[in-house]
Amino acid sequence: MITLTHYLVLSAILFSIGVVGVLIRRNAIVIFMCIELMLNAVNLSFVAFAHYLHSMEGQMFVFFSMTVAAAEATVGLAIIIAIFRNKETVNVDDMNIMKW
Amino acid sequence: MEPYLFYVMAATSVVAALYLIFEKNPVFCALYLVFSFINIAVLYVLLEAQFIAAVQVIVYTGAIMVLFLFVIMLLMVDVKKKQKDDLPFQRIPAMVMGFVLLVVMGLAIKSKLFQGREGEYTSAKVESIGHTQLIGKLLFTDYLLPFEMTSILLFVAVIGAIILAKRKV
Amino acid sequence: MDKELFVFLIIASVKIFIVFNVVQVMVIAMIWFERKIMAHMQVRLGPMRVGFHGLLQPIADGIKLLFKEDIIPAKAEKILFVLAPVMTLVPALCTFAVIPFGEAINIFGYHIDMVITDINVGILYILAVSSMGIYGIVMAGWSSNNKYSLLGGIRSSAQMISYELTIGLSLIGVIMMTGSLSMVDIVNAQSKMWNLVLQPLGFIIYAISAIAEVNRCPFDIPEAETELVAGYHTEYSSMKFSMFFMAEYANMITVSAIAVTFFFGGWHGPYLPGVVWFMLKLSFCLFGFIWLRSTFPRLRYDQLMHFGWKILLPLSLFNILITGLIMVVRGL
Numbered sequence: 001m002i003t004l005t006h007y008l009v010l011s012a013i014l015f016s017i018g019v020v021g022v023l024i025r026r027n028a029i030v031i032f033m034c035i036e037l038m039l040n041a042v043n044l045s046f047v048a049f050a051h052y053l054h055s056m057e058g059q060m061f062v063f064f065s066m067t068v069a070a071a072e073a074t075v076g077l078a079i080i081i082a083i084f085r086n087k088e089t090v091n092v093d094d095m096n097i098m099k100w
Numbered sequence: 101m102e103p104y105l106f107y108v109m110a111a112t113s114v115v116a117a118l119y120l121i122f123e124k125n126p127v128f129c130a131l132y133l134v135f136s137f138i139n140i141a142v143l144y145v146l147l148e149a150q151f152i153a154a155v156q157v158i159v160y161t162g163a164i165m166v167l168f169l170f171v172i173m174l175l176m177v178d179v180k181k182k183q184k185d186d187l188p189f190q191r192i193p194a195m196v197m198g199f200v201l202l203v204v205m206g207l208a209i210k211s212k213l214f215q216g217r218e219g220e221y222t223s224a225k226v227e228s229i230g231h232t233q234l235i236g237k238l239l240f241t242d243y244l245l246p247f248e249m250t251s252i253l254l255f256v257a258v259i260g261a262i263i264l265a266k267r268k269v
Numbered sequence: 270m271d272k273e274l275f276v277f278l279i280i281a282s283v284k285i286f287i288v289f290n291v292v293q294v295m296v297i298a299m300i301w302f303e304r305k306i307m308a309h310m311q312v313r314l315g316p317m318r319v320g321f322h323g324l325l326q327p328i329a330d331g332i333k334l335l336f337k338e339d340i341i342p343a344k345a346e347k348i349l350f351v352l353a354p355v356m357t358l359v360p361a362l363c364t365f366a367v368i369p370f371g372e373a374i375n376i377f378g379y380h381i382d383m384v385i386t387d388i389n390v391g392i393l394y395i396l397a398v399s400s401m402g403i404y405g406i407v408m409a410g411w412s413s414n415n416k417y418s419l420l421g422g423i424r425s426s427a428q429m430i431s432y433e434l435t436i437g438l439s440l441i442g443v444i445m446m447t448g449s450l451s452m453v454d455i456v457n458a459q460s461k462m463w464n465l466v467l468q469p470l471g472f473i474i475y476a477i478s479a480i481a482e483v484n485r486c487p488f489d490i491p492e493a494e495t496e497l498v499a500g501y502h503t504e505y506s507s508m509k510f511s512m513f514f515m516a517e518y519a520n521m522i523t524v525s526a527i528a529v530t531f532f533f534g535g536w537h538g539p540y541l542p543g544v545v546w547f548m549l550k551l552s553f554c555l556f557g558f559i560w561l562r563s564t565f566p567r568l569r570y571d572q573l574m575h576f577g578w579k580i581l582l583p584l585s586l587f588n589i590l591i592t593g594l595i596m597v598v599r600g601l
Contacts, residue, residue, distance in 0.1 A: 001103065002102060002103050002106045002146075005209060006106065006110075007143070007147070008209045009206065009209060010110045010113075010114070010143075012202055012205035012206060012209065013114055013202060014113065014114065014117055014136075015201075015205070016198045016199070016201050016202040016205070017114070017117040017118060017120075017121060017198070018117070018121075019197075019198050019201055020121055020194055020195055020197075020198035021117075021120060021121035023190065023194035023197070023198070024121065024190065024191045024194045024195070025121065027126055029126055029168060029171060029172055029175075030120075030121075030126055030129050032168070033120060033129055033130060033133050033168060034120070034121060036133065036160070036164065037117055037120065037133060037136065040136075040137060040140055040160070043140075043156075044140055044143060044144075047143075047144055047147050047149050047152055048147060049216060050147075050149070050219075051147040051148060051149065053216040053217070053218055053219050054218055054219045054220065054221050054222045054223075055216070055217075055218075055219025055220075055221055056219065056221050056226075056234060056235070056238055057219070059149055059151075059152055059235060060235070060238055060239070060242075060243050062149075062152050063152070063155070063235065063239070064243075064246055064247075064250055066155060066156070066159050066160070067250040067253065067254060068250070068253065069159075069160070069164065070159055070163065070164060070254070070257075071253050071254055071256075071257035072257075073164045073167060073168070074167070074257050074258065074260075074261040075257050075260045075261055075264065077167055077168070077171050077261075078260065078261040078262075078264035078265040079264055080171065080175075081171060081174075081175070081264070081265050082264045082265060084175050085267075090175060127346075127349075127411060131349075131404075131408075134404065150388070150389065150390045151390055151393070153390075154390045154393035154394060154396075154397050155393070157397035157398075157400070157401070158393065158396055158397045158400055161397075161400070161401065161404075162396075162397065162400025162401065162403070162430075162433070163400070163430060166400075166403050166404075166407065166426055166430055167430075169404075169407050169411075169426070170407075170423065170426055170427070173407070173410075173411055173419065173422070173423055174423065230389060230449075231389065231390075232389065232390060232393075232450055233448075
């Protein structure tokens with residue numbers, strides 16, 4: 001029998017993988033993908049809670065978080081394109097002119 | 101049947117996520133992420149959230165990830181060129197911290213910290229109203245304000261993306 | 270209980286087998302019809318040598334493609350290159366799972382619906398699965414390591430994303446009137462009157478964006494041979510090429526089947542059995558594709574994008590608005 005705990009553990013694992021990905025990768029687009037993975041992990045726990053607590057709130061939140069993810073992806077990718085035009089790179093280590 | 105499906109989907113999504121963070125080529129990264137998303141969509145179906153599952157596939161894999169692939173293909177013609185890494189020593193601590201985070205979250209799950217109030221929408225009730233109908237009804241009654249706000253958010257995002265990506269302002 | 274499950278599995282397998290094979294045969298027939306009809310429209314004869322009036326031509330083509338040398342370019346990304354045709358063909362065939370093609374019948378006391386599965390988010394399933402078809406094309410374009418392929422892949426992905434939006438929005442009018450996402454409910458709601466009468470604007474928008482979605486003329490920019498050689502499948506040969514070819518035709522059949530289900534009343538019709546009506550309507554839609562191809566010149570890429578985003582998208586939103594207004598006024 002699959003319980004809520006199973007889904008929460010899976011969600012936690014996916015979220016941690018996303019966090020590690022953000023920390024170890026240098027490519028801005030891949031970092032962005034890891035953020036999407038983290039969002040998805042949270043969505044999964046939302047839906048799992050909604051199912052096991054017999055409530056619709058979780059699913060509504062997933063709906064909104066997907067909208068936010070879509071908005072975030074468009075703006076984020078536009079920023080990446082703008083940076084690439086100026087610096088010819090998407091490596092986050094090269095975007096360092098604001099560090100002091 | 102259902103437990104096996106859960107374990108298979110969970111395992112494949114985790115493996116795909118691991119490939120995502122260790123794969124060098126961003127195109128493959130995107131494809132692994134797509135694979136992971138589809139597995140999560142199957143889990144949504146198992147959780148009786150068919151509408152969310154369909155939206156997951158349409159929005160995430162059908163739109164967002166295609167956009168990612170699009171940008172990768174536009175920007176990185178020579179993806180095979182090795183990306184330089186200024187902070188290689190960050191890798192091991194990052195993985196350790198990620199593991200610590202996982203342990204903390206695991207402890208939180210184990211301590212039964214998350215106890216919610218039981219809602220009114222049991223599986224039978226959702227089935228009788230219809231899952232999509234229920235979401236639609238809630239969206240335009242209880243969640244009308246957030247719904248309108250997301251529409252403004254999307255509008256702002258569209259304008260922002262156009263202004264940022266435009267060649268000459 | 271076990272016996273019921275067994276019967277269910279048997280019925281489902283038989284239905285899947287029949288639908289899958291009918292689609293394959295239709296793809297082959299479609300290739301022959303396209304060549305013949307286009308030839309006659311251009312005052313030619315078309316294929317005549319193989320069999321009666323070239324009837325066996327598709328089989329000859331198939332055998333030729335099967336025995337051709339299978340070339341994988343040396344600099345190609347091998348795994349994706351091999352995977353891409355499969356990724357294009359499978360979603361195209363998967364969409365048929367929710368399309369109802371006839372009235373329910375009773376055989377040996379078992380009630381059999383003429384649809385593989387009736388899920389309550391049917392149309393969302395179709396949109397989701399067909400949006401996966403983009404990956405095959407993008408992967409084919411990128412993995413070939415060829416600039417024409419890459420350009421074709423990028424173009425078609427942009428085009429498909431843009432027009433998928435209008436496809437979804439143009440169907441919303443019908444969904445609003447039916448109040449259900451299930452394909453079976455949508456067909457049953459049209460037993461008296463076709464949605465074509467009630468949603469003419471929706472149908473026009475759907476028809477245009479469906480043609481763009483399957484990359485057919487006059488929107489076949491991804492494979493514009495005059496500028497891009499052959500688009501995303503330039504480097505493909507043999508069976509892999511034929512899989513792209515089959516996917517294109519299967520996609521045409523899919524969007525036509527959706528059009529029949531949503532606007533032409535599905536399998537409803539007088540005198541003849543439902544399956545026959547469904548096939549007749551489907552053939553009519555497919556003929557429309559061929560007709561358009563031999564009539565219209567190709568649009569330019571920027572014209573296509575302008576048309577999609579600045580004309581079709583506002584029009585489809587307007588259609589939703591009008592539908593909603595009429596529904597409110599009539600108190601539905």
